[in-house]
Amino acid sequence: MAPEVLFSVIYGRKNPGKVFEDLHTVNPAILEGHIRRRVSAADYPGVVAQEGESVRGMYVTGLTDANIEKLDIFEGAEYIRQKVTVRVIETGEEKETETYIYLHPDHLEQGEWDFEHFKKEKLAFWSRA
Template sequence: MPLPPSHDLFTYGSLMCEDIMADVAGVRLHRTPADLHGYRRFLVRGEQYPGIVAAKDGLVSGIVYHGISPASWQRLDRFEGEMYSRAPVTVRYADGREALVDCYLFRPEFTHRLTATEWDLSAFLHGGKTVFQHQYCGFKAID
């Protein structure tokens, strides 16, 4: 039996930034910090953003955005592109609750594009974010 569609999204890279998420989703959304166990986050070669892949002892901290509309999902799917596939994952909130939410996982056929460098939010905020926003001109074109 298929899982019901999620209205929440776990983000772990550039979309953790509220302003970038609002540009991509087309609306500001309520957000909650969460952790995703069993994955690791690596920088994509030549880019400012990461991909995540399954890793038995891995842990990725990120943000869950709540109440995503079908129109916002369409925009997000276009933004993420071919290297990512949306799939359900189980996240844990700070209060210990777990939830099934969607997440954009790095597709196996593109893992050769990942570096061995763990992606770091603070490094992204201190330089990578500006570069990313200047390089990516498609925010307004994803409608």
């Protein structure tokens, strides 16, 4: 959801600027049949399957195997990378991709994860700003 966190994980800094823009595209997208909840006692969310729900996120292209390896390490053992289909908001196109699914749904709080609160209160920590 936060490009600053993605940049930080992949490049070790808040915003790699033109380098990222030349290699990748980032588009808002919807993942149907899933929910995003805050992981209990954590700043971050977990996404799990939930019929009739949807999650807004980012569809990113151009990631290398090395980028994905860094993301796998960042997400850790609490998540598994899984193939999904998302709908790109701008074009309506459906795209096959992968996302990180949280493995412990019983550790998720009720209610949607508050992205705006995260941006205001926690983003600087997670993006190495």
